[in-house]
Amino acid sequence: MVKFGVFLKRELRLLARQKSDWLNPVLFFVIVLTLFPLGVGPEPNMLRIIAPGIVWIAALLSVLLAAERLFKDDYRNGVIEQLVAARHTLLAFVLAKIASNWLSTGLPLILLAPVVALLFNMELPALQAMTLTLILGTPVLSLLSVLGAAITVSADKGGILLALLILPLYIPLLIFASAAIEAASMGLEYRGQLAVLLAIVLFSLALVPMAVCSALKINVS
Amino acid sequence: MVKFGVFLKRELRLLARQKSDWLNPVLFFVIVLTLFPLGVGPEPNMLRIIAPGIVWIAALLSVLLAAERLFKDDYRNGVIEQLVAARHTLLAFVLAKIASNWLSTGLPLILLAPVVALLFNMELPALQAMTLTLILGTPVLSLLSVLGAAITVSADKGGILLALLILPLYIPLLIFASAAIEAASMGLEYRGQLAVLLAIVLFSLALVPMAVCSALKINVS
Amino acid sequence: MFKWLDPLAKPETLFHFCGKLTPWLMGSAIFTMLLGNIWGLGFTPTDYQQGDSYRIIHIHVPSAIMSMGAYMAMAIAAFTALVWQIKTAQWAVLAIAPIGAVYTAIALLTGMAWGKPMWGAWWVWDARLTSQLILLFLYFGVMALHGAFSDRQTGAKVASLLAVIGVINLPIIHFSVEWWNTLHQGATITKFGKPSIDPSMLWPLLISLLAYKLLLAALACYRLRTAILENEQHRPWVKQWVAKQ
């Protein structure tokens, strides 16, 4: 785990060097959200109803976009090839990538929740629920996006393919997260949905890193 | 213009070699559309109201994602460097890129309009209006996305930066297109909106290709 | 079990094995298909509620059920490919995927055609419909992924990986979509209940189901043979076989 520390520091250093890497997903998130009132019309009630779903769709797209190039540079430069040859450090490297992806996109989205609530006239309970679902859900988003990025790293065209692969996997998350927010905004209990989200996080935390490692190995050989 | 033909053939050949290049944006478009009912809820009336905005946002995102890597390969391999060194053929190359981007993403979206109408239970007039706005609007989407791709080609992480540069430019398009579809679905006249869209197309057709060329030149030197 | 399966991992043996199997499978598929359809379409009574439109059930139900069966078969092949590093299993994954996708598409299209008279709309966001649509996307994902690699080997392996990941996802999607609908209470159209089926309709249905299963196996064997030939074309045994033809 010392290695995890070194690798994470490397990723964070890269982020610090290129601020656009974490600023852009955040801005993208906000911009996509502002497009909706423009496209759908400014009717407040309507907006409040569609808000939970839309927040989560925007979150997905921005995490996905951020993940797309996560492994590309390291693949092209031969870094991944050599990590695979060195074997035992691959998992720490993958975990560092996942952590840095979450720190640079998931975390800012959580911090941004109040702004979103403001944009869509959400009430306090809905805001709380949204924050909670984001806390539980964004790690899953990161995990899934990193998985997609690893699967497609040697593919000839990454971008959209990645999205195509990940979107179906992402559906349960979307359903339960937006259901929780909706329940909260109607003053209902939403612990059930949160519990499901928690289960999804734990499940993917346990399985996805290994899957990412084997995806990288396959792509290199 | 003989050169434009050769270059376009090259791009189309690349597309034919990788069917995923044009299949994926289409699938992505459909998948994003299906995410909305899942996030927002399956209520048909609600869906019908938000449909125009959502269609256009999904169209934007899929064209954008398809454009993202448009110049990357050619830049990395030094093809663009050498086209800039050869000078006079750059514009034909850029036009071919724009055309192929539209053929591979804009056109399929237009052809997909009936399916979309089906998914969202849209009526015939709304479908007509949607098709018309897509015909006028997707070329603009392609032009703007190609511009963004050219601007960010040497930026170290292009993906999201591109999205950011292009999204604001896209707002007028979004507003007028979805207004047109909405008007049509209420049985109103929407020639005004179409005229505005036409103006936007012509304007960007005139300006964007030159801008792309100079963006590429700046990125190479 | 493994003693029996192990030689089949060898492309040459598998090729000849499939070659022997294909005509039998295809023959019985055609036979059961004809039997089921003639019985189902010609000799069952007209439904008093739905008229004759319900007869589409003989295409819809078997293709819907087998679209999931095909996915399971594909995922098992993929799992074998990844764990035991068997190349032929990779090719089997890619042999099954398009067939499954077509089955899924048939189920969707026949369902939609049936839904129009029943529900008054081509498409509603019902749980079962939605999860079937997502199944189609999963198939497309596997196929698109394979196509996206210029290195054939890598493409096949990666597609297998996705097929395995997708199978974990299959029940999750299935149940979450079901809960989603009940949670929202939004659907205005009552879901179609399980129609209690008259035995005179059940039998042809079961025969059709068998027919679709056989057809899947036959087509998969055929495609697998082609894949083996393509991937092994440099091997002497292929050259010998081609010379014999």
Next chain:
Amino acid sequence: MNIAQSTFAVTAPVLLSAQGLSCVKQDRVLFEQLSLQLKPGELLQIKGKNGAGKSSLLRILAGLARPDEGELAYLTQPLSTQLADYAANLCFIGHQSGIHEQLTALENMQFWRAAAELRAVDDYALLAALGLAGLEDIPCKMLSAGQQRRVSLARLWATNAQIWILDEPFTALDQSAISSLQQHFIQHLTQGGAIILTTHQPLTLDYHALHALEIQYRW
């Protein structure tokens, strides 16, 4: 260098000349007050240690970057007024190969034919002569490092350009490919062409007008 040749060189027009070039990267001066001349039939080898500034100089000479100081002239006219003509008479191949990995060798040749006005030669024969027989129709991604380099260099057999600027053309090539490339250099030079190149490997053939320009590594 024999006398007949050098007289020819004196009377020939100057193709490309540079006066007082300097190049600054970050806060480092790579070279200053560098001048050079290139006449038909001449091969100019830019020498220097790793990081001396050879590639930077070549990019300036190819018109891809601007010098921080100094003037370039093509056929005695300032280069800035002649850019299009110069570009049409130039073939530049840099560290990157300039081929698209997804396209086959043949398709890359076709692309270069349109982009850089190559002669209409028989591509199959040309590629076969370069040792790529049978590999014309697979994406270049699947070629080995040296084979990709060969595809990239194939352009030199079909170009009409008089001035070639080549940044380490021998990279990844095996010995036989290097010597046939050098043979081709000599042919180009005797037909009145001119070449500027960098390489860390020795030039093994006998060139009539071989000039060297050494850039000192400065810190």
Next chain:
Amino acid sequence: MNIAQSTFAVTAPVLLSAQGLSCVKQDRVLFEQLSLQLKPGELLQIKGKNGAGKSSLLRILAGLARPDEGELAYLTQPLSTQLADYAANLCFIGHQSGIHEQLTALENMQFWRAAAELRAVDDYALLAALGLAGLEDIPCKMLSAGQQRRVSLARLWATNAQIWILDEPFTALDQSAISSLQQHFIQHLTQGGAIILTTHQPLTLDYHALHALEIQYRW
């Protein structure tokens, strides 16, 4: 090869051995029934024309790809049971440099220290000895081709691995860098290390146990 050395080589254990390897790409057989042995102190040069299959062989030997047929053994045990030990004793540098362009030379070294268990040497001194003094703190993207290669090779001065597999290590290096790298090879070999490499440039120093394996280009 002098006699003392060769006796040493005979008694030493076999580090890496391959039996009956074959590799097929697309529908082409690159090599078949290829066998080799590597003992401590040996340098094995894989020779062959462009596209013969050298890189493909090295990737198989490094455990990155599987041979289509044949067996690999590390210290006489099948490689598949020994992957972790083998990886820890191996340093592989391929056509790609394995450095991240956005990180500085120092940061890349730190990364490799964690990833590949490098010794804790003084990176500043090491990089300076490789001619990168003053360039330790700028992103590698801004280094010249040869300087990037030097950063990538710096690992060889800090690794504990006994087996080195190097694919064209001399690419882009200037003559002085090539000879100091070769000096380092000799030092590694005398300390009981072993090297497998490919290069199209001649090896200029005097190696005690230099073996060559030629792969014929087949079509």
